[in-house]
Amino acid sequence: DTGVSQDPRHKITKRGQNVTFRCDPISEHNRLYWYRQTLGQGPEFLTYFQNEAQLEKSRLLSDRFSAERPKGSFSTLEIQRTEQGDSAMYLCASSLDGGGKETQYFGPGTRLLVL
Amino acid sequence: KQEVTQIPAALSVPEGENLVLNCSFTDSAIYNLQWFRQDPGKGLTSLLLIQSSQREQTSGRLNASLDKSSGRSTLYIAASQPGDSATYLCAVMTTDSWGKLQFGAGTQVVVTP
Numbered sequence: 001d002t003g004v005s006q007d008p009r010h011k012i013t014k015r016g017q018n019v020t021f022r023c024d025p026i027s028e029h030n031r032l033y034w035y036r037q038t039l040g041q042g043p044e045f046l047t048y049f050q051n052e053a054q055l056e057k058s059r060l061l062s063d064r065f066s067a068e069r070p071k072g073s074f075s076t077l078e079i080q081r082t083e084q085g086d087s088a089m090y091l092c093a094s095s096l097d098g099g100g101k102e103t104q105y106f107g108p109g110t111r112l113l114v115l
Numbered sequence: 116k117q118e119v120t121q122i123p124a125a126l127s128v129p130e131g132e133n134l135v136l137n138c139s140f141t142d143s144a145i146y147n148l149q150w151f152r153q154d155p156g157k158g159l160t161s162l163l164l165i166q167s168s169q170r171e172q173t174s175g176r177l178n179a180s181l182d183k184s185s186g187r188s189t190l191y192i193a194a195s196q197p198g199d200s201a202t203y204l205c206a207v208m209t210t211d212s213w214g215k216l217q218f219g220a221g222t223q224v225v226v227t228p
Contacts, residue, residue: 004158031214042119042204042218043159056215091158101147101166104216106159 002026004107006092012113013082020078021110025094032075033093033104034067043091049075050097082114117142117209121219129227134192136222138205143183146208149216150179150190153202195226
C-alpha cells in the first residue's frame, strides 16, 4: 500500500498528558499537511511542510502543539499538556508540489480522545 | 477571509436518482477546488480537482462544475447507489495561502435502496 499512513489510529489520554502522532506520506511527495477535524465540521488547516521546512502554521496551532518533519519524509505532531478541547480527528495529507494544481491525498486519521 | 459553505447539510435520495451537491465560496481568488468523500470515522478520498481556469471535471458518474466569478461549484453524481452514501466535502485553495485547503462542513448523503 503506497498511500498516506498514520499511527496510531486511535489514542485515549488523560488531560495534561503529552501525545505524539506520526504521519508517513506517499514516498515521492514533498509536501505534507496536518489538519484537525471535529464532529460535524470540515477539516481545519494546522500546518504544512515543504520537504523539511515548515512553511505555514495556523493560529489554531497553540504553543502546546509542535510539528516536525526532520528529514523531509515522515512527520510527527506533538500535543503537550492535552486539554479536552484537543479531542478531534487529526488528519495528515501529502502532495507533490505542482504550483497549485496538485491533489492532496489524505491518510486515515488519528482519533484523539482526551478524558 | 475565505468562507466555504455547503448546503444542504444532509440529503437523502432513493437509489437511481441523480445527486446534486452545492458548494459556495466567498473569495474568487482561488488556485483550485477539490471535492472529497469521507466515510464515517475515516479519512478523506479525493474525487475531483478543478483548476481555477477550468469549468468542469468528470470522472465516471461524477461531474463537478466551477463558476469562479459567482463563487460556486456543483458536484453531480449520476444514478446514485447505496455505496454513494457518505459525507461529501468541498475545499478551496486560495492564491494568498498556497497549499492550505479551506473546507466546507460537508453534505451528508444517504442513498436508500
